[in-house]
Amino acid sequence: MRWFVLRRLALAPFVLLGMTCITFFVSQLIPVDPVAAYLGGRGAAQSDAAEQAIIDALNARWGWDKPIPERYWIYVTNLLQGDMGESSHSARAVSTDLANVVPPTIELVVAALLVAFVFGIPLGVFAAARRGGLWDTAFKVVSTLAISVPVFWLAIVGFTVFYGRLGWAAGPGQLDIFTRPPPEVTGMVTVDSILARQWDVLLDTLHHLAFPALVLGLVIGFYFARVVRSEMVDALESDYVRTARGKGLRRRLVLYRHALRNAVIPVITLSGLAFGSLLTGIIVVEHVVGWPGLGQYAFSAATRLDLNAIAGVVLVISLAYVLANLAVDLLYTVADPRVRDGLKS
Amino acid sequence: MKSPVAEPGTIVADAAEADGPLLSVRDLSVTFRAESLVRAVRTVSYDLAVGEQVGLVGESGSGKSAGALALARLLPEYADVSGTVTLDGTNLMRLTERELREVRGDQIGIVYQDPFSSLNPVLTIGKQLAEVLRKHKRLGARAARRQAAQLLGSVGVPNADDRLSDYPHQFSGGMRQRAVIAMAVAPRPALLIADEPTTALDVTVQAQILELLDELTSQHRTTMLLITHDLGVVAGVTQRVMVMYAGRIVESSTTADVFTRASHPYTVALHRSLPRIDLRQERLVTIEGQPPDPTRPAEGCPFAPRCPSRIDRCATEDPPLMTIPTARRATAGGWNMTSIQDADGVQVPGPASPHLTACWNPPAPVGGLSERGSTP
Numbered sequence: 001m002r003w004f005v006l007r008r009l010a011l012a013p014f015v016l017l018g019m020t021c022i023t024f025f026v027s028q029l030i031p032v033d034p035v036a037a038y039l040g041g042r043g044a045a046q047s048d049a050a051e052q053a054i055i056d057a058l059n060a061r062w063g064w065d066k067p068i069p070e071r072y073w074i075y076v077t078n079l080l081q082g083d084m085g086e087s088s089h090s091a092r093a094v095s096t097d098l099a100n101v102v103p104p105t106i107e108l109v110v111a112a113l114l115v116a117f118v119f120g121i122p123l124g125v126f127a128a129a130r131r132g133g134l135w136d137t138a139f140k141v142v143s144t145l146a147i148s149v150p151v152f153w154l155a156i157v158g159f160t161v162f163y164g165r166l167g168w169a170a171g172p173g174q175l176d177i178f179t180r181p182p183p184e185v186t187g188m189v190t191v192d193s194i195l196a197r198q199w200d201v202l203l204d205t206l207h208h209l210a211f212p213a214l215v216l217g218l219v220i221g222f223y224f225a226r227v228v229r230s231e232m233v234d235a236l237e238s239d240y241v242r243t244a245r246g247k248g249l250r251r252r253l254v255l256y257r258h259a260l261r262n263a264v265i266p267v268i269t270l271s272g273l274a275f276g277s278l279l280t281g282i283i284v285v286e287h288v289v290g291w292p293g294l295g296q297y298a299f300s301a302a303t304r305l306d307l308n309a310i311a312g313v314v315l316v317i318s319l320a321y322v323l324a325n326l327a328v329d330l331l332y333t334v335a336d337p338r339v340r341d342g343l344k345s
Numbered sequence: 346m347k348s349p350v351a352e353p354g355t356i357v358a359d360a361a362e363a364d365g366p367l368l369s370v371r372d373l374s375v376t377f378r379a380e381s382l383v384r385a386v387r388t389v390s391y392d393l394a395v396g397e398q399v400g401l402v403g404e405s406g407s408g409k410s411a412g413a414l415a416l417a418r419l420l421p422e423y424a425d426v427s428g429t430v431t432l433d434g435t436n437l438m439r440l441t442e443r444e445l446r447e448v449r450g451d452q453i454g455i456v457y458q459d460p461f462s463s464l465n466p467v468l469t470i471g472k473q474l475a476e477v478l479r480k481h482k483r484l485g486a487r488a489a490r491r492q493a494a495q496l497l498g499s500v501g502v503p504n505a506d507d508r509l510s511d512y513p514h515q516f517s518g519g520m521r522q523r524a525v526i527a528m529a530v531a532p533r534p535a536l537l538i539a540d541e542p543t544t545a546l547d548v549t550v551q552a553q554i555l556e557l558l559d560e561l562t563s564q565h566r567t568t569m570l571l572i573t574h575d576l577g578v579v580a581g582v583t584q585r586v587m588v589m590y591a592g593r594i595v596e597s598s599t600t601a602d603v604f605t606r607a608s609h610p611y612t613v614a615l616h617r618s619l620p621r622i623d624l625r626q627e628r629l630v631t632i633e634g635q636p637p638d639p640t641r642p643a644e645g646c647p648f649a650p651r652c653p654s655r656i657d658r659c660a661t662e663d664p665p666l667m668t669i670p671t672a673r674r675a676t677a678g679g680w681n682m683t684s685i686q687d688a689d690g691v692q693v694p695g696p697a698s699p700h701l702t703a704c705w706n707p708p709a710p711v712g713g714l715s716e717r718g719s720t721p
Contacts, residue, residue: 237421238462239457239459239462239463240462240463240464240465240466242414242419242457242463243455243457243463243464243465243525243528244465245419245449246417246419246449246450246453246455246457247449247450247476247477247480247528248445248446248447248448248449248450248451248477248480248481249446249450249476249480250446250480251442253476257468257476258465258468261465261467261468262465262466262467265467335467336466336467337466337467337469337512337514338466338512338514341512341514341515
């Protein structure tokens, strides 16, 4: 068990190195000149001497005048020292930018997953327990709608209705403009406000967090619910559930202890996969509600061809994937004793 | 009605004093609503007395498992069950799901066919065992665990204390079935239903499991309904046997009678198909033809198409269970059954009932095995 974790963690740097290699060389293949993009299209087209001087200066500053392999070597050695280069659109170190945008996104991801689990799993159990009935049919219709609606549509329409019209949702950002942010410790406003015991700030940021977390969480939650439902239907017809019923156990015990404990195992796999769609959703949702996180940063970096920033974002996402998959594998060993034993040998 | 205070174990004593049958099944029918209606059990009636060990024998699809699980109303929702099942004075068919939960596991214990699928793979053996005790004996967590260890030891699992925290996959097939048996007998049920308890096990383990079931049920005067397709299994354990064919009981008598004086052509054919150690056989004898399609019940006796002693009447009239007169009068035309039926009428298999057979023309008594020569 411990060896399994250590082995997986030891492999992670190699996975990440592979990722840097891919992102670096792919970004070299893009047939657009980032210097030209930075200069707004004037750059390479004109051969004016003054313009050329600017171009040369920028190339030298970002190291674009060196051959590609050398640039990769410089990139990797810098990376190992925590230097991810400079962002062309924010004019700050990419690592500084990431330190600012990653914590708000962690808050959003955790909140969305929490919503998805707390809402999706009981809903799936509920539908499976009433399979074939009216509630089950209603569930099928609503969940099909929910997972086929694009997230950007849901976010835009939802925000227009619940913020614009009804005023239930909080406005853009993490805090009201008149609220002073808590002293920064982790960069996550929720955690920082708890650490500073500023409960009004906590309430304010939770209010801001609610809408994007619900949009992302409900969509994934309906995904979870559908998987839980179909797994539960199988489990409820299994022999071990019959045994549990034959013991005279209460319905709740049969459903949750006997059936759900088995039905939830595939949901673990699914949550690993859902992590990917969650990150895509985050780019859209953060943009709509003005959440100052990784998604917005990625969006502006991509539209401005800010190669260093893009590479930094990809690296963070890869790291998140590696950790998420490790978490999935560890959860498996918790949920399924047969997997646990397989690891011992 | 049973007394409101249901102390475990007292039911057996009460019922014994009451001198009535412990379990009384009348006109039990089970129909599965599949693509077409499958009539798995057709108007089956029988009685079981306290402390009896009774075998229910039949081939796959004869309705024996469906009929047994229907007693505890454990069949899936697409099964329609009708008839009455009276356990110790209470009609189980009339109970609500909540009332039924007090009967299941407590008064009726069940050992299932496949110990590889009937135990929950993600819960420890100890937890699965303790939950029965917590539910029906109202024990706390620690007391339940202690008693679970005792129980597991008493069904022959070595190092029971340590093995409580094992998961089912860490147990062998025989050990799993022992654990299932421990769960079934934990609250001292009045009735133990053993649904093909040895079918999924190695031959060497089968005898041990049967011995354990026999020992546990005779020790506590538990009534056991032992369901099997294997005549050899009932021979060693049970006092009485009911043979099922196509959803009906076709023969019922003492185990000795069924083995030495089988009187239904199907039972006779079953005996013939048993491999014999004393005869050199090139091939196993099989019963010609197929069991009837349960979705299309035919008129007349369901065994008639495969029956060597079929007469005209068999094609039109389904024979009820009838007594066989002790003084048999064989004639060239077979038994004079008209007089028999008029004299004795239709009978329900029970502890005191005579040898019954559902046949218009029972063949001369044939014993496939000698009474003592059989081993489980």
